[in-house]
Amino acid sequence: MLFKAGKARDGYFTNENILAHAEKAMDILSRDYANEDHVFVFDNATTHLKRADDALSARKMPKGQSKTWGVTVAIKDVTGKPIMDAKGKQVKECIRMTDG
Template identity: 50%
Template sequence: MDDFKKGMAFAHRLHKWSHAFLANYEDIPINPYGKWNESILDRDATLAYGSLKWLYQAQPPPPPHRQTTVVWFHDESTFYANDQKVKQWVHVNETAKPYAKGEGPSQMVANMVSADYGWLPSPGGSETAQVLFKAGKNCKGYFTNEDILSQANNAMDILVKHFLNENHILVFDNAMTHAKWADGALSASKMTKNISDKFSVEVNVHDKARQLVYFPDGKIMKEKI
């Protein structure tokens, strides 16, 4: 504990000296430990440890009016196995090389990105807002509003846990979210003119894994509630 206090006091002194020197390059403090051609921390391992321990300890967050605002954009990109163009010179006697037709299997990647940090992982990389998704009726279906909400909750958990000293804004530009309402919500356009026992609301059918269920023709299965 004494080493820590000693290092903390010296770290405060280094901070004061640094600001004074930046304000006036001729303001060089007197060194009671010797010459300025070597670092005091190089000769005193205990002092170096205490100083670094204090400098690297968690600092309290700044007041809200001084916090930086970081804007995060939701990005979705789909990559295809055969999405490429090949141009090259070939010999006149060379035969054509067959290539796979079609775009091939796809992989969708959704993530949050900002100009300040790039992609959104935790500092150690153990947590990430990235979602890998196999789109298509024969795979995981399609990226629905529920998937976007789940990813947004995960991103907010990472921000609250690791980036608490900043204000964060999440921006989503997804066509499905613009017209989304709660499952089971009444729709004025589908209401009957008069009271009817046949009136109900259609919702999408999900399986036990919360994935959409499709008919053989590819249409989403609906049920009335």
């Protein structure tokens, strides 16, 4: 599996991608190395902050009242890939956070 992370590429691993990748690797190991012990180690520190794009977030809250309060999220196409502008930057929009 070849995965090119970053802007204007394949995006970034989601939890679903990590699970699918691990399941595929486990199938290969079970088939080709059934008599061996295997250990998988993942550094998923960036997924610790994962939540719905519009979820309430203390990190995104303003100190005082704000008329433009929201969270900025990447706009994605129907396949889930981020949409890029002509300069290769992700197109984003500000959306209202869901209620707590």
